[in-house]
Amino acid sequence: MDLKLKALTKSLWVFHAACSPCNNCDIEILDLLTPRYDVERFGIALVGSVRHADVLLVTGVPNYKTKEILKTLYSQAPQPCLVVAVGNCACGRMMFKDSYNSPCAVDELVPVSAYIPGCPPKPEAMIAGVVKLIQKVRGKK
Amino acid sequence: MSHKVVVPIGPYHPLQEEPEYFRLYVEGEKVVDIDIVIGYMHRGIEELSEHKHFDQIPFLVERICGICSTSHPFAYVNAVEDLIKITIPERALYIRTIIAEMERIHSHLLWLGLAGHFIGYNTVWMWSWRYREPVLDMFEMITGNRNHYAMMKVGGVRRDIKDEDVPILKKTLDDLVPAVDMFKGAVMDDPVIKARLKGIGILTKQQAIDWAVVGPTARASGINIDVRKDDPYGAYDKVSWNVIVEEDGDIFAKTKVRILEMYESIRIIRECLDKMPKGPIDFDVKDIPPGEGIGRVEAPRGECFHYVKSDGTNRPIRHKIRAPSYMNVASNKIAAVGGTISDATITLAAVDPCYCCTERLTVLDKHSNKNIMNGWDLIRLSQEKTEKLRNSIK
């Protein structure tokens, strides 16, 4: 494992982009930071700007307004930037795929590295997802 | 010389969890005007709902908002039941009320936490979200999910509250009361929070009426409105509780209303658990006749309104939704203009006693390995410290 990879996966800083979700996935993401789950002890911290982030967490079904913003956000992130789609909405648009304001899914806009399904996924599921992502990036099974 | 500067907040801003865009026009530190741009969350739910079966819509409207994920289905089933004119089994009414009130508790705790986060007081955030977890556990016990409970259905509820669960629910509520007490103490007596919230963002009674605000926002400005009392639904007319009204209209009053409402919610849930009759939990609805119906529900943020029109097929031909925030957001224009843009880093918060640390710290006797100070002792200590601090400020 080279140094860059080691540094990247040691403590993931995440930026959370809400692309018209119902809010619940976002709340569960915040819930991860609060005392019961407290992912900061694993070095995972939420940052205020995508320019500081290693991981972009995307929730919701992008609409016409957020679609362009998501692309911009991804282009502003330092590479390599891992994208995690949190929730059924981000994974596959769920019941919103027929909506007039849902032009495309998240993975048609940005390359997604991990999908965490659930509506909303339980915080445990999110932790498990991130652990799997780290293992994948490090090239382990 | 007056020089207007535009300070953009959003759409993706560290302070916000959801994308909205506020354009603040400032002169020096003073906010002189504000523009609010929304629409980042629009998913066309009303239109989607016109393509779904009546029984599928509760799942859809539940996903309008993750925090009020009972209020919308509740208002929707009220509207459809108003349309078909049925009375639903009494047990279902009680279960609906219990779920709606549990939601109010979790939502108010969530708000309290975020409010703390916004004034740079993350301790409040951590604490209130910690005490929100047991409420989510109760949800998980009853409905099988932490959020998006899928309890409402036209004619009743989907899941029953099991008799063996009732003592556990009551116990959790009992444990919640000291926590809310602690919050009441911590938030209402905290000098820093007072300094940050008192007299800030005032919405007078007249302004509140003019801008037609609803829910806790209106009740904090001295307007006594609450759909639960004014137009009772569910089992609200069968239990005793009070509407909390405050006069000041500032952010402190809004916080106070929300904290005190949690006590009322706990009271309602307790009474419902006691009074809940045995019996069926749903009424088999065969078909929906042509007609129209309305449903109103007091969501944690205010009145939530649904209108459903049916032409006798299995889908509504019109479904109109009005969420409480739609009314409340606009009043920001009054409340924010004239204030200052407060810095994210608050110098005052630096002297604050930290509640968050208490949870991770235990004091052990070196020889016997006994715990000589628990979390509550530390809270008491920090409260004493706050008291000293308050006296020194006076």
Ligand code: SF4
């Ligand atoms: S997956 Fe579910 S909880 Fe998450 S944003 Fe979509 S509807 Fe909301």
